Amino acid sequence: MRILIYSLNFYPELTGIGKYSWEMSEWLNLKGHEVRVVTALPYYPEWKIHSDYRKYSYKTENIDGVKIFRSPLWVPSLPSAIKRILHLMSYAVLSFPVLFKNIFWKPDVIITIEPPIFSLPGSLLLSFFSRSKTLLHIQDYEIDAAFELGMMHSKKIRTIISGVEIFYMRRFTRISSISPNMVKRAIEKGVNENDVVLFPNWVDTKNIYPLKNSSSYRKEFNIHKNKVIALYSGNMGEKQGLEIIIETAQQLKLNANIQFVMCGSGAAYKRLRKLAINLDNILWLPLQPLEKLNDLLNFADIHLLPQSKNIADLVMPSKLTGILASGKPVVATAMQGTQLAEVVEGKGLVVPPDSLKEFSDAINELANMPDKRVKLGLSAREYAVKYLDREVVMSKFELNLFDMLNNT
Numbered sequence: 001m002r003i004l005i006y007s008l009n010f011y012p013e014l015t016g017i018g019k020y021s022w023e024m025s026e027w028l029n030l031k032g033h034e035v036r037v038v039t040a041l042p043y044y045p046e047w048k049i050h051s052d053y054r055k056y057s058y059k060t061e062n063i064d065g066v067k068i069f070r071s072p073l074w075v076p077s078l079p080s081a082i083k084r085i086l087h088l089m090s091y092a093v094l095s096f097p098v099l100f101k102n103i104f105w106k107p108d109v110i111i112t113i114e115p116p117i118f119s120l121p122g123s124l125l126l127s128f129f130s131r132s133k134t135l136l137h138i139q140d141y142e143i144d145a146a147f148e149l150g151m152m153h154s155k156k157i158r159t160i161i162s163g164v165e166i167f168y169m170r171r172f173t174r175i176s177s178i179s180p181n182m183v184k185r186a187i188e189k190g191v192n193e194n195d196v197v198l199f200p201n202w203v204d205t206k207n208i209y210p211l212k213n214s215s216s217y218r219k220e221f222n223i224h225k226n227k228v229i230a231l232y233s234g235n236m237g238e239k240q241g242l243e244i245i246i247e248t249a250q251q252l253k254l255n256a257n258i259q260f261v262m263c264g265s266g267a268a269y270k271r272l273r274k275l276a277i278n279l280d281n282i283l284w285l286p287l288q289p290l291e292k293l294n295d296l297l298n299f300a301d302i303h304l305l306p307q308s309k310n311i312a313d314l315v316m317p318s319k320l321t322g323i324l325a326s327g328k329p330v331v332a333t334a335m336q337g338t339q340l341a342e343v344v345e346g347k348g349l350v351v352p353p354d355s356l357k358e359f360s361d362a363i364n365e366l367a368n369m370p371d372k373r374v375k376l377g378l379s380a381r382e383y384a385v386k387y388l389d390r391e392v393v394m395s396k397f398e399l400n401l402f403d404m405l406n407n408t
Contacts (some may be wrong), residue, residue, distance in 0.1 A: 001033045001401065004132070005104055006123050007113035008091055010039035011063065012052075014290055015235050015264065016318050017139050018044060020201055021113055025066045027394045035069045036107070038099050040091050043075045045235040045266040045287070058098065069096040069102075071095035079267050081146065088146045092118035103138055106130045109401055112172075115142035117161075133404050136169060137199060138177040140315045141185065148308075166190055174404050176397075179339040191297035197400050203321035205385050208294050210327030210377070215299040221283060227259050228367040230331075231300035233288075234319040236266035241308040241353060243335065246275045246282070248360045253281050258367050263288060263296065297326035301373060302366050305332040307340060309353035316340065325384040328377035331362045347380035 005025055009018030021037070028033045042050045049055050059070040062181065073091040076083040099122050110132045112123040120136065127134045143165055147158050166189050169175060175186045176199035187193045187239070214225060223229065232245055242262075249260045262272070263285040276282050288296050297303075303323045307315075316339060324329050330348035333355070334340040341350045351358035366373050386392075 001070060001109060001405070002105065002107045003028055003033050003035050003109050003111060003401075004105075004107040004126075005037045005111045005113070006095075006099065006114050006119055007036065007037065007039050007111075008088070008116055008119065009044055009113075010037060010042070010068065012050065013042050013044045014287055014293075015045055015290060017113060017115075018042070020139070020318065023202075023204075024111075024394070024397075025388065026064065027390065028398070029065050031398065035066050036102060036105070037066060038095055038102070039068060039070055040095065041070050043073075045237070045264065047075055047077060047079060047267060049075060049113065069098045071098045088118050090288075092116065095119075095308055096122050099123070102126065103129050107132045108405060109133045109135060111135045111137060114138045117168070119170075120165075124171055132293035133173045134171075135174045135176060135401070136172040138175065138182060138186065139201075139318075141182065144185075145315060153385065162189075164244065174400070176400070181339040182316065199397050199400070200388065200393055201316065201318050201321050202390040203325040203384055203388050205325050205389045208297060208322050208325040208384075210381060211294070211298040215295050217295060217299040223259055226257075227386060228257055228301045229259050229261055229299055230302045230304055230363055230367075231261045231263065231296075232304040232306075233261075233263040233296060233300075234317075236262070236264050236269045236272060240268075240317075241306045242268060243270055243275065244306050244333065244354070244359055245304055246279070247271060247356050248363060249276065249279050249282050251356065251360050252364070253279060255364070255367075258363065259283065260313050293322065294326070297322050297328070300326070300328050302363060303328055303330040304324075304346070304363075305330050305331055305344070305348075306359070307353065308336060309333075313343045320344075321384065324380040324388065327377040327381035328365055329373050329380065331359065332365065332373065333359060341382075347376055347383060349376075 005021060011022035025035045025037055035217040041053045048211050061068040071094045073094055074087055110123050110127050112119055114136060143161050168193055175191050175196045177183050177186060178200050183196050183198050186196050202300055218308040236242055252258055260282045262282055265287055305317055330344055332340055332344045332350050333353040334350055349362040351362050
């Protein structure tokens with residue numbers, strides 16, 4: 001197959017959608033498909049164009065046989081709701097000429113990654129002229145999340161934008177999303193249930209696995225082997241509700257047995273650092289190289305996965321796959337019945353969002369019960385190998401692509 005992937009985020013971005021879009025293209029290419037990617041200059045999660053790329057320039061690359069067309073975009077240093085919209089619109093407009101470079105290549109399938117919603121018209125227009133099948137893969141219900149988080153407020157505007165979203169969604173050959181509840185939401189928006197498939201995020205369980213010995217990070221930062229590491233790693237954005245980690249560290253600052261680690265970057269990073277300015281039980285690390293990811297995940301005795309209560313079934317934390325594969329337990333904030341809670345149950349502890357006491361108590365409980373940490377970690381690893389391994393997930397997805405070509 002000729003497959004065109006249209007994704008705002010892509011390699012060398014190390015977290016979130018960019019990581020999965022790259023790994024998808026890599027896997028499909030290795031299976032013999034001809035893969036091209038239309039994407040932006042890398043900027044996430046730092047909200048700054050990577051230094052290896054020239055701002056406001058177009059660039060074509062070839063990485064391991066995958067041809068990549070990069071377009072410029074406007075990147076605000078301090079993203080707000082309006083600035084995010086302008087940022088995403090700039091990508092849709094400036095990537096349009098690059099997208100249409102592929103009109104005579106005639107891809108068999110165009111895979112469009114949402115967010116952003118602004119990419120949908122361009123991919124549908126290209127499919128019309130090239131007679132391609134289209135698949136919309138929803139990583140994040142960005143419109144619903146923006147309103148649920150209070151970034152946008154007008155009900156009238158929400159109705160209009162949601163109407164536009166549904167109009168375009170119904171025109172794709174198929175829709176996929178990363179959790180059963182997110183698949184269900186697409187059906188609730190009016191997409192035919194026969195046209196919606198589950199395509200979860202995955203993990204390479206051969207590269208992410210429990211280490212037999214201690215992580216090298218303990219030695220690097222001179223952390224005693226008996227001290228319990230409570231780690232948050234990944235994007236530090238507004239959707240995660242990360243304030244609860246800072247508040248918990250404040251509450252447990254006299255407990256010398258627990259060391260908090262915050263690793264990553266993002267729009268909320270500076271604000272979080274200010275909140276924690278007087279806390280010496282938090283170690284702050286920048287994003288770590290991809291080749292050290294397994295060592296980083298094994299640095300944790302307990303992984304921390306807070307999430308704002310209003311978006312539990314609008315997004316699914318991409319970092320969860322690596323957490324589970326590392327064989328370490330997780331403390332997550334989620335309401336019972338949500339997809340996140342269902343996945344974490346039996347592999348960690350789930351507490352209600354915004355409950356500082358229950359979040360702190362859960363961390364304390366696992367810190368004082370090493371046998372329970374081991375048991376939960378083993379269950380997490382088993383689940384990742386059985387359901388989330390990249391080969392398992394991508395093989396099913398490839399069959400869906402063939403079915404879409406042959407039966408629609």
